Each structure stands twice: as structure tokens, then as C-alpha cells.
Amino acid sequence: MRDNMTVNKPKIINKTPKLTRFNNGGKRAKTTKIIWHYTGKAGVKAIDTINNWFNEITKGYIQNGKYLYASSHYLADLDGSLYSYIPENYIAYTSNSANSYSIGVECATTGKDDHYTEEEYKSMVELGAWLAYKYGLDPRKDFLRHTDIVGKAYKICPRYFVEHPTEWKKFKQDCYDYMHKDKNTPTAKTQYLRVLQEVNVHDKPNFNKDSICGKAEKGEALTIVKKIERTGTDMYLVKAGYYITASTKYVEVFER
Ligand SMILES: [Zn+2]
Numbered sequence: 001m002r003d004n005m006t007v008n009k010p011k012i013i014n015k016t017p018k019l020t021r022f023n024n025g026g027k028r029a030k031t032t033k034i035i036w037h038y039t040g041k042a043g044v045k046a047i048d049t050i051n052n053w054f055n056e057i058t059k060g061y062i063q064n065g066k067y068l069y070a071s072s073h074y075l076a077d078l079d080g081s082l083y084s085y086i087p088e089n090y091i092a093y094t095s096n097s098a099n100s101y102s103i104g105v106e107c108a109t110t111g112k113d114d115h116y117t118e119e120e121y122k123s124m125v126e127l128g129a130w131l132a133y134k135y136g137l138d139p140r141k142d143f144l145r146h147t148d149i150v151g152k153a154y155k156i157c158p159r160y161f162v163e164h165p166t167e168w169k170k171f172k173q174d175c176y177d178y179m180h181k182d183k184n185t186p187t188a189k190t191q192y193l194r195v196l197q198e199v200n201v202h203d204k205p206n207f208n209k210d211s212i213c214g215k216a217e218k219g220e221a222l223t224i225v226k227k228i229e230r231t232g233t234d235m236y237l238v239k240a241g242y243y244i245t246a247s248t249k250y251v252e253v254f255e256r
Pocket residue numbers: 036037038094146157158
């Protein structure tokens with residue numbers, strides 16, 4: 001761990017609405033927790049949650065004869081976009097009894113299990129690490145799930161992290177690691193490779209027959225962890241945990 005750690009602010013698109021009594025509870029002075037949520041609508045983009053849900057609530061939205069009070073400080077979208085909604089120094093109506101001392105992040109999800117896309121997860125880590133850095137927090141103990149505040153009987157939120165506690169633990173650790181990673185790479189973009197034609201993959205960084213552990217299909221996109229410089233053809237270690245040729249005959253690299 002380095003003493004002069006810095007975490008750059010990720011790109012955040014400002015969507016701050018008019019502040020009304022329906023979307024905030026006034027000024028807020030301390031931040032000791034970051035609280036994670038899911039939007040509860042698999043496949044719906046966070047930007048649509050802002051436009052079609054939060055912005056309606058902001059104007060005064062009546063459901064079952066009562067006004068709804070709901071909002072969030074930040075939202076993460078399926079394509080990796082991050083949005084700011086309620087300013088950090090105002091109370092957002094997102095985490096019940098923890099609203100006054102926390103920042104809330106709503107994350108869009110996809111699939112039957114309400115998981116996150118790879119792009120979104122990366123942005124969630126960047127946002128989490130930056131917020132933790134800004135407020136002097138440790139993601140491993142200062143990040144909470146909404147359910148940690150309200151209990152399972154009240155609400156399962158965010159569903160994927162409540163139902164997959166090891167993924168939740170990994171997320172907190174990924175945020176922590178991002179904060180403390182080498183200063184030379186904090187803004188490095190994630191590199192991906194696209195498989196141009198079917199090719200063997202290996203469980204060791206060599207092309208020997210006995211290291212073959214499967215095949216990558218044409219068109220597949222894989223996240224590059226690192227490049228392995230070899231005396232012959234270089235290889236990539238990919239996030240899935242195996243090695244693949246770096247030959248441009250078989251793979252092309254792109255970043256985003
Ligand atoms: Zn929630």
C-alpha cells in the first residue's frame with residue numbers, strides 16, 4: 001500500500017434534477033458508508049430509470065394514494081455509463097435509515113439473476129473506489145448492501161450481491177484493489193480481444209499440446225488481464241483464467 005494514493009474521478013454524466021421534497025431530504029454533512037442497490041428491473045437501462053421513474057417521482061408521483069419519495073446519488077448503467085442524480089451533499093431517498101450518512105448507488109442489472117454487465121461492473125469499481133478514496137473509506141468494511149440496512153424481510157437489494165455473497169466480497173475487494181493499484185495504470189482502459197477464428201486456449205502460457213484446455217470460438221470477446229511476452233508468439237492471459245495466442249491471425253485487440 002502506498003501513502004500517496006490517488007484515485008481519479010471516473011467519467012460521470014450529470015443528470016441532477018430540480019431538487020424537490022420528493023427527491024431529497026435536505027443537506028447532508030457526513031459520509032461514512034456507500035450503499036449499493038439495484039434498480040429492480042432487469043434489462044432496463046439506468047438512464048430509463050432516471051427519465052421514466054426518478055424524474056416522475058421528482059415532480060410528485062402518487063401511488064396508492066400516497067406520494068412516493070425516492071432517488072439516488074448515483075446510477076450505473078448496463079453500458080458502463082455512470083450518472084449523478086442527487087448531489088452528494090443532499091440526502092437522497094435511497095437507503096432508509098442510513099440516508100443521512102451514506103451515498104447511494106443504484107445499478108441496472110440484466111438476466112434472470114440480476115447480474116451486471118462487464119462494462120458496468122468496471123464502472124461500479126471505478127465509482128466505488130473513487131468515492132471511498134474521497135471520503136477516506138475502506139470498501140471492505142464501509143460498503144454495504146441496502147439489505148444490510150433494512151434486513152432481508154424488508155428488501156433483497158441488490159439482488160445479485162445478496163444472493164451471491166462471494167461476488168459481493170469480491171466487488172468490495174476489487175474496489176479496494178483499484179484504490180491501491182499501481183499509480184501508472186489508474187486510467188488505463190480495459191483491453192479486450194476478439195477471436196477472429198477458432199483457436200485452442202491453454203491453461204499455461206505455452207502452446208504445448210498438454211496445456212490445451214479448450215477452444216475459443218470465432219467472434220468471442222475476452223477481457224485481457226495481461227500480455228505474456230514469449231520468445232515465440234506472445235500470449236494473452238484473459239479474465240476467464242486461460243492463455244490464448246496474441247497472433248493477429250487469430251485475435252484482434254480493442255479497448256473501451
Ligand atoms: Zn435498494
